[in-house]
Amino acid sequence: MSEFFKAELKDRFLDYALSRTDYFEIQTLYDEYLRPNYSLEFVVKLVQDILDYDPSLLDVMSGNGMDLFLLASTPSTEDFLDEGGFMHLYVKEEEKWDVFLDQMSSTRKISKEDKKQIKRHSPSLKREKTMLFGLVAAVAFSFLFTVFSMINGAFLQPEYVPADEFERKLEYLRExxxxxxxxxRQELNAMKQASDTLNL
Known part of the structure; x- marks a missing residue:
């Protein structure tokens, strides 16, 4: 059950108590307003909520094994209802929440007409779009150049050998x-000697 409906019921309970000049059983409120859809415990809870808010709104007597058995209005009951009762409190609370939520949502929604006006009268947006495309193109060109340099360096260009290492390799090859x-020469000399010995 919504808080609005509960506030309405509390006001009706107080109004009913005000219309009576004597004590009445809490069962009467149940029979009058909430039978058969809700339970007697729900009525007791609502009356307890009223008493928790202000114990002087109802005069309560216990009996028959119940803490809340007989109820009657008090002088402050009429004053409270004249000020608006629980419905007034509920509305005030809702208004506070509305103000709070309005303050929280500081962003105002722009209507379609306002958007069109902004688009028509803002050459800076066109300039910003042009600058954005230029920036994106520069980043893309830089990325492509970097990728090309990496591929070229890794696969296409020969490795350069330092001069001292080149000289060491050259000296090694000479040796x-x-x-x-x-x-x-030694093999050739050996063959010559072998052929000379054969010719003799």
């Missing part, structure tokens, strides 16, 4: 060449 020549 290999000299050693190979020496070996071949």
């Amino acid at each position: 290999q060449y000299i050693m190979e020549n020496e070996r071949l």
